[in-house]
Amino acid sequence: MAAMVVGALRRGTATAGGSSRSFARSLPRPVSTLVVAEHEGGFVKPSSLSALAAAEAIGKDDNRVSLLLGGSGPGLHKAAEHAASSHPLVSEVLVADSDVFAHPLAEPWAELLRSVQHKGGYSHVIASSTSFGKNLLPRAAALLDVSPVTDVTSISEPRVFVRPIYAGNALCTVRYTGEDPCMMSIRSTSFSPTEAMSEAKVAPITQVDLSFLSEGSSGKSAWVNLKSQDTERPDLANAPVVVTGGRGLKSAENFKVLEQLAEKLGAAVGATRAAVDAGFVPNELQVGQTGKIVAPELYMAFGVSGAIQHLAGMRDSKVIVAVNKDADAPIFQVADYGIVADLFEVLDELLKKLPDKK
């Protein structure tokens, strides 16, 4: 029954509806969306472009989208220009220009979001499920006294969403019945950004009034530093090819061989929780329920057993290759192509036989 109602209420069929209750819910209501975006090197991050694609899935024809950027310096303003022509639905770019937002601290950012929401009265607020979005969105939602939806992978109606639960072993369809705004974080792998826009449409850029900021906004927390691995590799979350090593790689040294394969394929390197826990590679390479969620064109897993928590992070990959000497490893149940063999021998052979990526 529930599934039928969902079907009947799908967007664009406003006249349908099985009962008066569901009919009332299907009445069109104005949609306006605030997308909380991140930027880097003068560009809106790909994960935030996915959030714009999610905004489009909520409403295409009658959806005013504002995109919020924060930070300071020339990078912010360059990113704002990028944002202004990033998507035809963007009607306004809001820029919060202050050192307070230079670092991703949830405390001042949540106050910013509350203030922007109070002024704009948006029906929806969307952020991507990055560590920034996951840290910020629930705090801002609590300040606005609404319940956000985490990790949306599909939007069936403006207020009906699908999200994975139990590490992706079940999919839960929920209907948001609360007050505006309906807030959500989205899985960027589930919403492909639209291709680059025509130059013709450029949204205006507006400075956010920051008079709401008080001493208390920035006083209670301070950013100290960020330690990251310098890498020439593409970003793990967006790479078209990912090669992943598990406990079977046995050492940090052996991960260098995987690096060579990644080099050849133009791929990002990932790792299982076991490999990170063992100290082979840093945490930011972890793929899984609590690490990064990836969905590349090609995912190659070496010495990965296929724990539920790991599968949760890569099961939406288009093509999965698994190499493991244990023929019973669960990874083979999700792999399109499997090789039961010593992974080091397979790696050596691949390095010899694959052409270099131009």
Next chain:
Amino acid sequence: MKILVAVKRVVDYAVKVRVRPDRTGVETASVKMSMNPFCEIAVEEALRLREAGAATEVVAATVGPSQSADTLRTALAMGADRAVHVLHDPDPSRPLLPLAVAKILRALALQENPGLVILGKQAIDDDCNQTGQMLAGLLNWPQGTFASKVILNKEKATVEREVDGGIETISLDLPAVITTDLRLNQPRYATLPNIMKAKSKVIKKVTPEDLDVDIRSDMEVVEVTEPPKRKAGVILSSVDELIDRLKNEARVL
């Protein structure tokens, strides 16, 4: 200083969950239940801070049905000093949301006055990853989420966080809220003598009404379904065959 730790009873992480045929949720009847793994890490961190002399008392709290008392007993057996059980019987179609739990925890925090609240970063059942951030927002306290290292120094907490780009370090004024990531610590097992000792520790029972908290739910579960299954793949016998298939069949090389 007192530390408040929130814990949740969930389906054990090793259980393969099954979606109920009526699509109202996953099967939880006669399934092994345990403390959420991230909550175990939260309890462990609180105990270590107490053992290092940075805290004097560890209070564990949970929101859930009567069976959730087992989870509090586990926290007590690990070494928590006392516990608070906020009784709530779940309704599968209108689940208790993180916002309601955060409001309950705020009420407890205002009663208990802790210097630190530690929670798991997410529960492995609903995977929401919200409660800690919401509690911090409601209390207007700073937050250190996804922590992989916590150092207390008088009025401040230095927290290392696992973020997308690496490890971020932030400094928080106390009181603060911290949520735990996997690599913060390795939780201890409760020993038999401590399990026996835990039986005499106090679990205070209250209700959301006692705390004057509105636990309305703004979310309706429409249905819970199985994820689409991947088609069974093939086992190949050589690297040459793999390269050929990737090039000519899957066309990803």
